[in-house]
Amino acid sequence: MIIKEKIALVTGAGSGLGNDFASALLKEKAAAVCLVDIVENGDKIASDLQKEFPQSDVTFYHCDVTNHSLFQGAFEFVKKRYGHIDIVCNSAGVAAYDQELEASVRALRVNLEAVYYGTKLGMEYMDKEKARGGVIINIASTAAFYPTDSGMCYNASKAGCVSLTQSAGSRYNLERCGVRVNALCPSLVDTPMISSTPGLREMIAALPNGRHEFLSIKAVVQGFLQLVENAELFGVAMAITPWSGTSIIRNNQNYITFEM
Numbered sequence: 001m002i003i004k005e006k007i008a009l010v011t012g013a014g015s016g017l018g019n020d021f022a023s024a025l026l027k028e029k030a031a032a033v034c035l036v037d038i039v040e041n042g043d044k045i046a047s048d049l050q051k052e053f054p055q056s057d058v059t060f061y062h063c064d065v066t067n068h069s070l071f072q073g074a075f076e077f078v079k080k081r082y083g084h085i086d087i088v089c090n091s092a093g094v095a096a097y098d099q100e101l102e103a104s105v106r107a108l109r110v111n112l113e114a115v116y117y118g119t120k121l122g123m124e125y126m127d128k129e130k131a132r133g134g135v136i137i138n139i140a141s142t143a144a145f146y147p148t149d150s151g152m153c154y155n156a157s158k159a160g161c162v163s164l165t166q167s168a169g170s171r172y173n174l175e176r177c178g179v180r181v182n183a184l185c186p187s188l189v190d191t192p193m194i195s196s197t198p199g200l201r202e203m204i205a206a207l208p209n210g211r212h213e214f215l216s217i218k219a220v221v222q223g224f225l226q227l228v229e230n231a232e233l234f235g236v237a238m239a240i241t242p243w244s245g246t247s248i249i250r251n252n253q254n255y256i257t258f259e260m
């Protein structure tokens with residue numbers, strides 16, 4: 001897909017990677033990007049991006065993506081304003097340790113349940129029978145593949161996100177509705193999620209075998225753009241780490257690996 005002149009909806013775009021993905025789409029001259037988030041200063045975030053990219057339309061839609069009908073409201077808002085949607089990125093996410101019962105269940109809801117809503121809504125609103133087809137990128141994590149001692153729900157939510165993406169992104173579904181669905185699985189990236197989770201930085205510092213190394217935002221954004229643009233990529237998970245570069249995983253097997 002050529003991003004120029006396309007219409008995008010990005011969840012979690014009030015901060016961190018979601019905001020980087022929104023900027024990257026605007027740099028590629030997307031016609032419009034709607035930032036969907038629960039942050040309170042979303043209008044300011046959107047107006048700052050609008051100043052940076054005056055040729056595009058940047059909007060903010062405040063909603064909790066774990067609420068299906070509120071989330072659907074974001075899709076309706078974009079459809080009403082521009083007529084259609086081309087790109088959906090589900091980046092909203094939260095971290096959690098096993099000791100925190102409520103936060104762990106919340107991680108399952110935001111990182112998996114809401115990604116299901118965003119994927120299903122994306123497939124409905126971009127269905128080629130009613131619209132123009134499109135692409136959905138779900139932000140998972142290498143936590144889907146590497147177990148850690150204290151992140152059962154976070155890791156399960158990300159494994160679920162990969163599995164959900166593989167099913168939604170099947171060849172049959174692509175042929176039926178014209179929507180490619182892919183997952184991006186970065187290893188650790190130094191974003192506000194890391195700083196705002198107490199004890200996480202210390203836990204990361206103690207990880208063995210170079211696993212504490214942060215991935216550059218540039219590498220994550222490059223992977224994201226590749227998943228959006230490359231029409232050959234559907235139903236895949238792209239894993240990116242500083243220690244083994246980038247791999248495309250299809251049907252739970254590596255089928256392309258390239259160095260960073």
Ligand SMILES: NC(=O)c1ccc[n+]([C@@H]2O[C@H](COP(=O)([O-])OP(=O)(O)OC[C@H]3O[C@@H](n4cnc5c(N)ncnc54)[C@H](O)[C@@H]3O)[C@@H](O)[C@H]2O)c1
Nearest residue numbers: 012014015016017037038064065092093141188189191193
């Ligand atoms: N930072 C990392 O090391 C890392 C690594 C791999 C994957 N990821 C994933 O990347 C995605 C982005 O994470 P980040 O590091 O940029 O974190 P972040 O905390 O900077 O951004 C997450 C955003 O999601 C929003 N959000 C949370 N719950 C929401 C809800 N219910 N409804 C709407 N918005 C909500 C937050 O307000 C925030 O703006 C997440 O899915 C995360 O799991 C992060």
